[in-house]
Amino acid sequence: MNQILEILGLILIIIGSIFLFLGALGIYRMPDVYNRLQAGTKATTLGGMSLIIGVGLIQPDWFWKSLILVIFIALSNPISSHALARSAYKSKIKPFFKGKEEDLDAYKEVVERNENN
Amino acid sequence: MKKVIVLILLAVVAYYLVDVFSQIKFGENRFQGENVRDFYLDKSKNDLHVSNSVTSIVVNFRGFDTLGEVTVLFLAATALGSVLYRRKAHGEAVLFNASTIVRSGAHLLFAPILLLGAYVFIHGHLSPGGGFQGGTIIATGFLLMLLAYHDYKVSHGVLTWVESLAGLTFASLGLTGLILGKTFLENFLPIGTINDLFSGGIIPIIYIAVGFKVGAELTGVLYTMLNEKEYKKS
Numbered sequence: 001m002n003q004i005l006e007i008l009g010l011i012l013i014i015i016g017s018i019f020l021f022l023g024a025l026g027i028y029r030m031p032d033v034y035n036r037l038q039a040g041t042k043a044t045t046l047g048g049m050s051l052i053i054g055v056g057l058i059q060p061d062w063f064w065k066s067l068i069l070v071i072f073i074a075l076s077n078p079i080s081s082h083a084l085a086r087s088a089y090k091s092k093i094k095p096f097f098k099g100k101e102e103d104l105d106a107y108k109e110v111v112e113r114n115e116n117n
Numbered sequence: 118m119k120k121v122i123v124l125i126l127l128a129v130v131a132y133y134l135v136d137v138f139s140q141i142k143f144g145e146n147r148f149q150g151e152n153v154r155d156f157y158l159d160k161s162k163n164d165l166h167v168s169n170s171v172t173s174i175v176v177n178f179r180g181f182d183t184l185g186e187v188t189v190l191f192l193a194a195t196a197l198g199s200v201l202y203r204r205k206a207h208g209e210a211v212l213f214n215a216s217t218i219v220r221s222g223a224h225l226l227f228a229p230i231l232l233l234g235a236y237v238f239i240h241g242h243l244s245p246g247g248g249f250q251g252g253t254i255i256a257t258g259f260l261l262m263l264l265a266y267h268d269y270k271v272s273h274g275v276l277t278w279v280e281s282l283a284g285l286t287f288a289s290l291g292l293t294g295l296i297l298g299k300t301f302l303e304n305f306l307p308i309g310t311i312n313d314l315f316s317g318g319i320i321p322i323i324y325i326a327v328g329f330k331v332g333a334e335l336t337g338v339l340y341t342m343l344n345e346k347e348y349k350k351s
Contacts, residue, residue, distance in 0.1 A: 072229070079222035086216055 002060075009057030016051030019043045032096040033088045041081035048073050166308040167317040172242045176320045176327075180302035183323075184287060187330055191284065194334040198341050215265045223265035230258035238328030242317040248324040252331025259336040263343050271340045276333045283330035290319050290326075 026039025049070045056066030092111070097104040161173035175183055215223075238251025262269050291302040299305060302319075309316035 072226075075222060075226060079219055083215065083219050086219075 005057045005060065009054040012050045012054030012057065016047045016049070016054060019047030019050070023047060031098075033093050034085060034095055037081050037085050037088075041077060045073060045077045048077070162311070164308075165304060165317055165320070166311040167242045167320055168312050169242055169244065171245075172247055172320060172324065173317070175247070176242075176323050177302065177304060180291065180323065183327070184291065184302075187284065187287065187327060190331060190334055191280065194338050197338055201341050214267050220265045223261045227258050227262055230261065231255055234258065234328070234332065238324050239321065240314070241324040241328075242320045243312060243314070248327025249331050251324075251328040252333075253335060255328070255332035256335030256339060259332075260339050263339060271336060273337065273340075276337045276340075279333040280330055280337075283326040283333070286326040287323055287330070290323060294319075 020043060023040050023043025026043060027036050030036045030039050052066045052069050052073070056063040094104075095107060097107070157174055157178060158170055160178075161167050161170040165173050165177060167173040167177075234251045234254035236251075237246040237254055238248045241247030241251070259271065263271075294303040294305050295301050297305050302323075304318035304320075306318040306322075308318045315321075
């Protein structure tokens with residue numbers, strides 16, 4: 001039983017580390033704030049959660065504590081990234097529009113409409 | 118007349134300084150063959166029954182030092198308040214209200230964060246952490262609420278009361294040890310069994326006081342920095 005739990009935990013930890021690595025790569029590689037936030041948050045939410053659950057499975061004494069941590073990450077990480085993205089949008093940081101100028105016009109239209117409201 | 122009084126006072130101070138310093142055996146090995154590390158580790162385990170020896174060093178053996186650190190924090194908070202009091206606000210610190218998601222999330226997370234802070238400083242003598250860390254966690258909870266709710270009010274009176282009572286608890290615990298014929302901040306309560314929540318004598322009480330003090334001070338600092346506008350009006 002313990003062996004199975006340990007292997008399961010190790011698999012989860014490996015998945016978590018892969019996602020965290022991809023998140024870091026995304027933050028390095030993506031062109032603008034919004035894309036970076038997307039890569040960073042999604043990857044760290046899943047990566048951190050599966051990593052902590054994996055640790056909880058390897059050490060069964062810590063399982064409930066790790067579950068509390070996972071709930072905390074599930075609540076706080078999306079909210080904080082939402083707040084960051086919203087403040088970036090509100091302070092008029094332009095998204096990345098290379099090669100798609102018609103989308104840039106649509107974006108400007110939406111911003112103007114929001115300002116008039 | 119004034120000069121004579123000053124001279125007498127100086128003589129008294131000089132007498133006690135010489136008296137104290139003449140009793141210290143400079144250059145001698147006062148740990149009877151051990152070094153300081155072994156002395157601390159042995160004493161925190163056997164005489165104080167504290168499992169986290171860092172806490173026993175910070176709060177008991179070097180408790181006077183910690184009292185000074187708490188005072189430094191208090192002074193820094195007061196100085197920041199007085200500096201910002203005179204500064205004129207360049208526009209608003211908060212540009213727009215936080216969204217509903219942030220507000221409800223902050224509402225949901227506020228109580229757990231306070232609980233975690235309290236847990237950290239109550240278990241300071243059993244696990245890593247303590248008053249300073251727990252107080253900082255509590256202050257982050259208040260920061261979350263201040264960022265989420267534009268009109269969130271923290272009462273400066275309550276903060277000052279909490280801070281003063283916590284500082285008073287710390288100092289009076291130290292003085293009680295002195296009154297009972299021991300040294301300043303020496304333990305006078307039963308030490309309990311090791312790894313129990315109620316163990317370590319005065320150490321948990323002092324760390325709870327430090328936690329309250331640091332939490333109140335940092336909350337006051339954050340509140341002053343976010344609400345400079347309010348000072349300008351009054």
